[in-house]
Amino acid sequence: MCEANAYLMKDGKEELLMANVDILRPEGNVVYLMDIFGEQRWVEAAIKEMNLVRHRIVLEKA
């Protein structure tokens, strides 16, 4: 499976926000995330960088 872990940059540190992310969709100043189990989150953030081979998504506060 090719899901990734989503981290939120906070005070210069990365905090794990959601593991096994499948779907990710920016919606204004919110990012919608859904993991492979169907759990959903909406986070006030923007996408900073994604590294798919390393299974990493980094978000930062919008």
Added chain:
Amino acid sequence: MCEANAYLMKDGKEELLMANVDILRPEGNVVYLMDIFGEQRWVEAAIKEMNLVRHRIVLEKA
């Protein structure tokens, strides 16, 4: 490997922009993409949706 294919929505259709995308980074109204071979592209677009399990990234014109 968990790279994805990046598509650009154009006139309601999806056009393959880059295959085997590893890194993706929004930079203002541009999205920077790098594939697993190190090839780079900067595209005037925004991320619309990503579906990692299906290896799909959809961008749309900014």
